[in-house]
Amino acid sequence: MSEALAPGRDTPRGRAAAGWRDPARSDGEDGDRQFVTALARGLQVLRAFRDASEWLGNREIAARTGLPKPTVSRLTHTLLALGYLVHGEDGERYGLGPAVLALSAAFLRQNSFPQMAKPYLQDLATAVQAHVALGLRDGLHSVYIQLWRGVGQTITISREVGFHLPLARSAMGMATLAGMDEAERAPLLARLRAEAGAEWPRLEGTIARCQAEVAERGFCVGVGIWHPEINAVAAPIHSPGAQGLFAVNVSGPAFVMTEAVLRRETGPRLLETIARMRALGIVE
Numbered sequence: 001m002s003e004a005l006a007p008g009r010d011t012p013r014g015r016a017a018a019g020w021r022d023p024a025r026s027d028g029e030d031g032d033r034q035f036v037t038a039l040a041r042g043l044q045v046l047r048a049f050r051d052a053s054e055w056l057g058n059r060e061i062a063a064r065t066g067l068p069k070p071t072v073s074r075l076t077h078t079l080l081a082l083g084y085l086v087h088g089e090d091g092e093r094y095g096l097g098p099a100v101l102a103l104s105a106a107f108l109r110q111n112s113f114p115q116m117a118k119p120y121l122q123d124l125a126t127a128v129q130a131h132v133a134l135g136l137r138d139g140l141h142s143v144y145i146q147l148w149r150g151v152g153q154t155i156t157i158s159r160e161v162g163f164h165l166p167l168a169r170s171a172m173g174m175a176t177l178a179g180m181d182e183a184e185r186a187p188l189l190a191r192l193r194a195e196a197g198a199e200w201p202r203l204e205g206t207i208a209r210c211q212a213e214v215a216e217r218g219f220c221v222g223v224g225i226w227h228p229e230i231n232a233v234a235a236p237i238h239s240p241g242a243q244g245l246f247a248v249n250v251s252g253p254a255f256v257m258t259e260a261v262l263r264r265e266t267g268p269r270l271l272e273t274i275a276r277m278r279a280l281g282i283v284e
Contacts, residue, residue, distance in 0.1 A: 041065075041067060041071065041075060042075050042078065042079060044065050044067065045061055045065060045067075045072065045075045045076060045079060045085075046079070046084060046085075046096070046100060047065075048060075048061045048064040048065050049095070049096050049162075050162065050163065050164065053095075053160070054095065054096075055088045055093040055094065055095050056093055056094055056095075057092055057093045057094070058072045058073050058076055061076065061094075076094055079094075079097075080094065080097075082099060083097045083098055083099035084096070084097050084099045084100055085097050086098075113239040113246065113282070113283075114134055114145060114146045116239075116277075116282050117134060117146075117239075117277060117282060117283075118146065118148075120273050120276055120277050120282075121134060121146070121148050121248065121273065122148045123273070124148075124250070124269060124270065124273045125148040125149055125150040125151075125153070125250075126150040126151045126152070126153075127150070127269055128150065128250060128252075128265070128266050128269055129150040129152070129153050129252075130150060130153070130250050130251060130252035130256075130257060130266070131147065131148070131149055131159065131249075131250070131251050131252060132147070132148045132149075132248065132249070132250050133146065133147045133148075133159070133163075133172065133248070133249045133251070134146040134147075134246055134247075134248055134249075135165070135172050135176070135246065135247050135248075135249060136244045136245070136246060136247075137167065137176050137244065137245065138164065140166065140167050140168075140188070140191060140192060140195065141164040141165060141166055141167060141173070142164070142165045142166075142167060142170060142172045142173045142176055142247060142249075143162060143163070143164050143165075144159065144160070144161050144162060144163045144164075144165075145161060146161065147159065147160065147161050147163075165226060165249075166226070167188070167192065168192045168196065168203045168206075168207065169203070169225055169226055170222060170225055170226040170232070170234075170249075171210070171220060171221065171222030171225060171226070171232035171233060171234040171249055171251070172232070172234045172247045172249035173247075174206065174207060174210035174211075174220050174222060174225070174234065175210065175214060175219070175220050175234035175235050175236045175247045175248075175249070176236060176245060176247045177189075177207060177210070177211065178210055178211040178213075178214035178215070178220060178236060179214065179236025179237075179238070179245050179247065180236075180245060189207070206225065210222075214235065214236065217267065217271075218235055218267075218271050218274070219233050219234060219235040219267045219270055219271060220233070220234055220235070221233050221259060221262045221263055221267065222234065223254070223259045223262075224254060228254070229253060229254050229255075230251055230252070230253060230254060231251065231252065231253075231254045231257045231258070231259065231262060232249055232250060232251035232252075232257075232262075233249075233250050233251075233262045233263075233266050233267045233270060234247055234248060234249040234250070235247065235248050235270055235271070235274060237274060237283050238283060238284040239282065239283050239284065240281065240283075240284055248270060248273075248274070250266055250270055
């Protein structure tokens with residue numbers, strides 16, 4: 001029987017790290033007349049669902065998005081009518097609808113890299129008996145687009161495809177930042193600095209360390225960065241013709257995946273997997 005290790009994203013620190021914001025304030029440029037706030041808010045409602053199994057009421061969605069409850073009610077009504085949301089059995093809560101699945105399927109058809117990488121990353125998950133996730137940046141977060149667990153793995157972490165990790169507080173996010181060129185990274189760092197406030201000096205130091213590790217070794221190590229009981233190692237990946245910078249994250253409980261294990265065993269295995277894909281032209 002597998003043991004589930006809760007990720008603790010509902011702790012006060014987790015909520016602060018992964019808090020959802022109105023995209024009209026966080027992603028839209030001030031004074032941009034082309035930015036459609038209503039559309040952005042509708043998409044933000046969909047982003048409030050952290051995985052496909054969640055059922056949320058208007059009050060919960062309002063709390064996660066920061067949008068007024070009357071606005072949320074109108075948005076959920078519209079998204080329900082369009083098939084992006086469905087009603088739960090109680091008639092009051094909502095879940096993600098089939099139209100969302102159609103969008104994700106279209107994305108994966110357009111980006112073949114996740115499917116090409118699948119057997120190699122599954123082999124890695126089995127070899128290290130840990131979770132291996134492939135992610136892309138989504139605003140100030142990284143989002144899991146594929147996830148593999150080791151065959152026979154006995155300790156699991158309750159994460160699924162669609163799970164979000166904060167860029168500045170996760171190994172995957174750190175690897176993503178390290179893999180960017182300076183022109184792309186600089187504006188993100190400015191936004192992260194503004195969001196972090198007094199915590200920025202500590203985060204900036206971790207970002208700099210991880211960037212140096214990726215430059216020197218090809219991967220970075222996160223010891224309790226996102227959750228004190230979970231450690232991870234991550235690396236950025238560029239795939240020819242793919243849209244966006246990918247990152248591979250290998251994570252597990254801290255008592256198994258110690259810093260020494262990550263640096264001496266897991267990180268090198270991750271690099272070996274990337275080298276196998278590079279030899280076949282799957283990654284650059």
